[in-house]
Amino acid sequence: MKAAGNPKMADVAKLAGVSLATVGRVIHNNGYVSAENRRRVEAAVSRLGYVPNTLAQGLKSGVQMVGHILQFNPNMLFAQISRAVDEACTQHGYRVLNFTKYGLPGEDQRIVTEFIGRRVSGVLITSIGQGLDPGLIKRLERARIPVVWIERAPEGSDCVLLDDRAGTYSAVSSMIQAGHWNIAYIGREPAQMVEKRRLQGYRDALRDNGLPLERGLEKLTTDYQPVSGRKAMAQLWESPQRPTGVFGAADTLICGAMQYLYQAEVKIPTDLSLAGYDNTVSEILSPPVNSVGIHAAEMGQKAVELLLRRREEPNRQPEAVWVGTELVDRGTVVRPKA
Amino acid sequence: MKAAGNPKMADVAKLAGVSLATVGRVIHNNGYVSAENRRRVEAAVSRLGYVPNTLAQGLKSGVQMVGHILQFNPNMLFAQISRAVDEACTQHGYRVLNFTKYGLPGEDQRIVTEFIGRRVSGVLITSIGQGLDPGLIKRLERARIPVVWIERAPEGSDCVLLDDRAGTYSAVSSMIQAGHWNIAYIGREPAQMVEKRRLQGYRDALRDNGLPLERGLEKLTTDYQPVSGRKAMAQLWESPQRPTGVFGAADTLICGAMQYLYQAEVKIPTDLSLAGYDNTVSEILSPPVNSVGIHAAEMGQKAVELLLRRREEPNRQPEAVWVGTELVDRGTVVRPKA
DNA sequence: TTCTCATATGATAACGATAACATGTTACCA
DNA sequence: TGGTAACATGTTATCGTTATCATATGAGAA
Numbered sequence: 001m002k003a004a005g006n007p008k009m010a011d012v013a014k015l016a017g018v019s020l021a022t023v024g025r026v027i028h029n030n031g032y033v034s035a036e037n038r039r040r041v042e043a044a045v046s047r048l049g050y051v052p053n054t055l056a057q058g059l060k061s062g063v064q065m066v067g068h069i070l071q072f073n074p075n076m077l078f079a080q081i082s083r084a085v086d087e088a089c090t091q092h093g094y095r096v097l098n099f100t101k102y103g104l105p106g107e108d109q110r111i112v113t114e115f116i117g118r119r120v121s122g123v124l125i126t127s128i129g130q131g132l133d134p135g136l137i138k139r140l141e142r143a144r145i146p147v148v149w150i151e152r153a154p155e156g157s158d159c160v161l162l163d164d165r166a167g168t169y170s171a172v173s174s175m176i177q178a179g180h181w182n183i184a185y186i187g188r189e190p191a192q193m194v195e196k197r198r199l200q201g202y203r204d205a206l207r208d209n210g211l212p213l214e215r216g217l218e219k220l221t222t223d224y225q226p227v228s229g230r231k232a233m234a235q236l237w238e239s240p241q242r243p244t245g246v247f248g249a250a251d252t253l254i255c256g257a258m259q260y261l262y263q264a265e266v267k268i269p270t271d272l273s274l275a276g277y278d279n280t281v282s283e284i285l286s287p288p289v290n291s292v293g294i295h296a297a298e299m300g301q302k303a304v305e306l307l308l309r310r311r312e313e314p315n316r317q318p319e320a321v322w323v324g325t326e327l328v329d330r331g332t333v334v335r336p337k338a
Numbered sequence: 339m340k341a342a343g344n345p346k347m348a349d350v351a352k353l354a355g356v357s358l359a360t361v362g363r364v365i366h367n368n369g370y371v372s373a374e375n376r377r378r379v380e381a382a383v384s385r386l387g388y389v390p391n392t393l394a395q396g397l398k399s400g401v402q403m404v405g406h407i408l409q410f411n412p413n414m415l416f417a418q419i420s421r422a423v424d425e426a427c428t429q430h431g432y433r434v435l436n437f438t439k440y441g442l443p444g445e446d447q448r449i450v451t452e453f454i455g456r457r458v459s460g461v462l463i464t465s466i467g468q469g470l471d472p473g474l475i476k477r478l479e480r481a482r483i484p485v486v487w488i489e490r491a492p493e494g495s496d497c498v499l500l501d502d503r504a505g506t507y508s509a510v511s512s513m514i515q516a517g518h519w520n521i522a523y524i525g526r527e528p529a530q531m532v533e534k535r536r537l538q539g540y541r542d543a544l545r546d547n548g549l550p551l552e553r554g555l556e557k558l559t560t561d562y563q564p565v566s567g568r569k570a571m572a573q574l575w576e577s578p579q580r581p582t583g584v585f586g587a588a589d590t591l592i593c594g595a596m597q598y599l600y601q602a603e604v605k606i607p608t609d610l611s612l613a614g615y616d617n618t619v620s621e622i623l624s625p626p627v628n629s630v631g632i633h634a635a636e637m638g639q640k641a642v643e644l645l646l647r648r649r650e651e652p653n654r655q656p657e658a659v660w661v662g663t664e665l666v667d668r669g670t671v672v673r674p675k676a
Numbered sequence: 677t678t679c680t681c682a683t684a685t686g687a688t689a690a691c692g693a694t695a696a697c698a699t700g701t702t703a704c705c706a
Numbered sequence: 707t708g709g710t711a712a713c714a715t716g717t718t719a720t721c722g723t724t725a726t727c728a729t730a731t732g733a734g735a736a
Contacts, residue, residue, distance in 0.1 A: 006457060006481060008722055019686045024724065032684050049480045054455035055401075056722035059393040059691050074417030083410065083440060095452075098436050102421060114433075117392035119344060142387045143344060226622050255622040262624035284564050284593040286600035286624060346692055357716045362694065370714050394692035397721050 007048040016044040027052065065095045066307065067115040071127040072102045075280045077296050081126055081150060084300025092308060094121065101128065112136045116143045122307040126150040129192060146310040150303045152194055153320075158310055160303040160321045164194055167292040167325035168201025171275040172247050174290070174327060176209045179335045180245040180273060182217070186232040186257060187249030189220040198249045198277065216241050221253065229256025237264060244336040245273040251281045251291055258285060273333040288330040299323050345386040354382040365390065403433045404645065405453040409465040410440045413618045415634050419464055419488060422638025430646060432459065439466065450474045454481045460645040464488040467530060484648040486641045490532055491658075496648055498641040498659045502532055505630040505663035506539025509613040510585050512628070512665060514547045517673045518583040518611060520555070524570040524595060525587030527558040536587045536615065554579050559591065567594025575602060582674040583611040589619045589629055596623060611671040626668040637661050 013023045018037050025031040026041040033041075044050070057063065066089050070082055082098065089096045097120060099111045115123055116139065123145055125132065129152030137154075140147055146158070153159035175183050183206070190196040203213055216239060219232035229248060233256065236243055248254035254276035258268070266272055268287055275290040276282045282291035302321050310316070351361045356375055363369040364379040371379075382388070395401065404427050408420055420436065427434045435458060437449045453461055454477065461483055463470065467490030475492075478485055484496070491497035513521050521544070528534040541551055554577060557570035567586060571594065574581055586592035592614035596606070604610055606625055613628040614620045620629035640659050648654070 006454070009724095010722080020723080021686060021688095021725085022684085025685090028724090032682080034684065037685085049477065051451055051454040051481070053397070053457060053722050054452070055393050055397040055457070056691090057455075057724080059391070059397055059693095060722080060724045061691085063393075072417065072421065074414045079410065083438065086438065086440075087442075100421065100424065102424075104425075113389060114392070116344070116389040117395075119391065119393070139387065143389070252622065255624075258624045259622075259626065281619065281622065284590065284597075284619065285622075286593075286596045288597065347694095348692080358693080359695085359716060360714085363715090366694090370712080372714065375715085391692055394721090395694080397723090398692080398694050399721085 006053070007050045008053065009050070011048055012041065012044045012050050015048065016040040062119070063095060064093055065097055065118060065120045066304070067097045067111075067118070067120040067123040068099065069111055069123065069125045069128065069132075070098065070100050071131070072100050073127060077278055077280050077294060078126060080296035081300045084297040085124060085126075085304060086300075088301045088304035092304065094304075101131075108133050108136050112139055115145065116140070120145060122146045122148065122311060124148050124150060124303050124307065125153075127152050129153055129194075144314075146307060146314065148303050148307045148310065150299055152192065156318050158306055158318050158320075160299050160306060160323060162194075162294060162299070163322045163324050164197035165201040165204065167277065167294075167327075168198045168247070168249065169205045170325065170327045171277065171290065171292050172202050172205035173209070174329075175245040175247070175273055175275065175333050176205065176211065178245075178273065178333050180243075181211055182241070182243045183211075183245040183247060184217040184219065184236050184243040185247050185249070186219045186221065186229055186236075186253050188224055189222065195249070202247060214241065217243060224250045224252050226252050226256030226259065229253030230260045231256075233257035233260040237261075237266065243272075245275075245333065248274070248276045251276040251278050251289075254289055254291075255281060255285065258289070269332045269334045271337070273336065275327075275333055279328055282328070282330070287332060289332045290330050291328050293326040293328045295323050295326065344391070345388045346391065347388075349386055350379065350382045350388050353386065354378040400457070401433060402431055403435055403456060403458045404642070405435045405449075405456070405458040405461040406437065407449055407461065407463045407466065407470075408436065408438050409469070410438050411465060415616055415618050415632060416464060418634035419638045422635040423462060423464075423642060424638075426639045426642035430642065432642075439469075446471050446474050450477055453483065454478070458483060460484045460486065460649060462486050462488060462641055462645065463491075465490050467491055467532075482652070484645060484652070486645045486648070488637055488641045490530065494656050496644055496656050496658075498637050498644060498661060500532075500632060500637070501660045501662050502535035503539040503542065505615065505632075505665075506536045506585065506587065507543045508663065508665045509615065509628065509630050510540050510543035511547070512667075513583040513585070513611055513613065513671050514543065514549065516583075516611065516671050518581075519549055520579070520581045521549075521583040521585060522555040522557065522574050522581040523585050523587070524557045524559065524567055524574075524591050526562055527560065533587070540585060552579065555581060562588040562590050564590050564594030564597065567591030568598045569594075571595035571598040575599075575604065581610075583613075583671065586612070586614045589614040589616050592627055592629075593619060593623065596627070607670045607672045609675070611674065613665075613671055617666055620666070620668070625670060627670045628668050629666050631664040631666045633661050633664065 009020055009023050013020050022037055023041050025033045026038050068085055070078060086096050149157050149159035185202045187198055188195045190199045206213055221228035221232055248257055268274055277292045279291040279293035282289045306321055347358055347361050351358050360371060360375055361379050363371045364376050406423055424434050487495050487497040523540045525536055526533045528537045544551055559566035559570055586595055606612055615630045617629040617631035620627045644659055
């Protein structure tokens with residue numbers, strides 16, 4: 001028995017008493033092989049537990065592989081996108097190389113070098129947008145590796161985006177339909193497109209229904225942390241212009257808002273109607289709260305398709321694919337008290 | 339300019355007017371190279387955007403790589419373990435190959451084949467335990483690939499486990515210290531070791547403090563879904579033996595419990611003291627609830643260390659490394675009403 | 677009987693990077 | 707002046723797999 005080292009094709013060939021070529025034919029099931037030799041090779045493979053060396057395979061015949069950079073952001077949403085990407089790639093015969101971006105120094109460089117070094121056919125970037133060093137994108141370009149952005153993207157790139165405007169619009173509209181006319185918005189300040197779209201959806205819904213825009217009802221935060229939602233909710237509730245409905249542009253903001261409301265003994269939805277966005281944790285809150293659901297799986301799927309399309313036609317105009325949302329009703333939007 | 343295909347060492351050598359060996363010396367910064375040639379090679383590398391082909395490198399000189407299978411379970415906890423594994427491996431000069439186990443058919447086979455095919459130096463398995471086909475473990479063994487289990491593990495394996503008994507014990511004790519003597523337990527039925535340990539911690543805490551074990555206070559669920567916690571809480575609250583404190587063996591169970599309590603207008607902690615386990619979502623609930631925090635980063639770190647230790651001494655006895663917990667107090671355990 | 681074609685198998689040159697080995701230069705000390 | 711050591715560069719076999727090419731046999735057609 002060999003001391004160490006995994007069995008290679010040559011070992012299989014020797015044990016089966018045939019040449020390398022014959023082993024290859026059996027493994028890839030092509031060319032002509034006699035029944036007898038096929039049997040012997042298969043026996044040898046299973047006796048030795050032979051598994052082809054992926055590195056050598058890839059070197060010789062070029063594996064099809066897709067790289068995926070995912071912003072560290074541990075919630076259901078990104079797990080779902082990641083899953084969809086995995087499945088779509090596997091389905092199209094590509095392997096996926098996943099890397100999480102934690103925000104450590106030098107990490108981007110390392111990941112991109114890894115991708116280029118591994119000669120991936122394409123790269124997906126989820127929820128990063130501005131955050132990536134532009135020099136790295138240049139490097140990918142020079143290596144002719146197409147990139148598709150998911151959820152956040154720089155201008156003029158191939159990307160799969162969420163129709164946030166419509167999502168927010170639907171949630172706010174549902175409140176208006178229920179009879180609310182004093183609806184507040186808690187959301188991150190609109191520095192990036194995603195946030196602009198969400199705020200826009202709120203404003204459009206009010207305007208389309210003939211309601212005035214009140215600056216005092218738009219509470220802009222610097223982040224999506226619960227504590228920010230909590231502060232914003234406190235300000236809203238303690239203002240003279242107390243709203244009857246509140247929309248939070250992320251479920252985490254709604255969490256914070258509900259912590260304030262619990263303390264203040266405000267009953268939901270009796271005293272206040274609520275709706276969140278992204279549908280990540282809204283189901284586990286007390287009470288479970290309405291939220292705008294995101295078709296994460298569809299985003300992943302579409303992104304892979306776009307990447308493959310781009311590979312076939314490298315010179316097309318960049319394309320933005322939009323994915324819709326779906327309002328999940330859990331009964332936290334009701335007719336306001338008179 | 340080349341039509342397609344990435345530049346290789348030979349291209350760099352040609353452009354710099356030197357041999358392959360000299361290029362190699364510059365890239366790996368070893369051996370003797372004249373200042374002039376070093377400059378030329380570096381210029382050529384950056385002009386061509388040359389990045390070594392990882393596959394070829396690995397084939398020739400054997401990359402150090404660790405495989406990681408992670409149970410699909412999108413919460414903070416596993417994201418943190420994953421992160422710690424990534425960092426620890428990188429630190430020790432290993433690359434990580436991450437795969438998520440979604441539970442699709444044939445997926446285990448694929449992942450293990452991938453690992454063996456890539457000749458990884460070791461495999462980490464997070465939160466799977468029984469769930470993996472034993473035949474696959476056999477395959478890894480035959481290929482002499484050491485395995486370290488994280489959080490859940492079969493008997494007699496190298497593993498990093500959480501001291502759940504102590505964790506539960508500390509949470510329940512804190513209630514007893516506060517003056518509770520009627521404390522309920524909501525948790526998954528103890529089919530696996532993890533669940534046994536958690537239940538044991540509860541029982542030990544009661545017994546060590548001279549409190550009786552009441553079967554009616556132990557609500558066992560079939561899973562960790564919020565809805566299960568909700569049902570269990572309902573039964574507890576509506577029973578004659580209504581507890582003054584409830585411990586939930588997972589934060590998600592506590593979520594469900596709180597949904598019932600919200601509906602029943604039970605005030606926390608005034609009417610009931612609460613504590614959860616795993617500290618994943620307890621912070622975002624209303625109110626934020628006490629929970630047993632898990633040192634996820636430490637688990638990942640320790641697992642990698644154990645894997646490397648095992649590589650050096652393949653014939654040692656299997657070892658279980660235990661990681662502690664930390665009770666996070668958010669004020670939801672108070673003295674019960676008289 | 678000779679030619680073709682399907683069947684069957686083996687030798688061997690890649691893929692791209694690496695490291696052992698070979699082959700030179702200088703320079704400096706004995 | 708010869709010898710040794712540090713400096714400098716190039717040649718080439720090798721990693722394990724794949725695919726092309728060459729070769730050989732038997733069966734059926736011309």
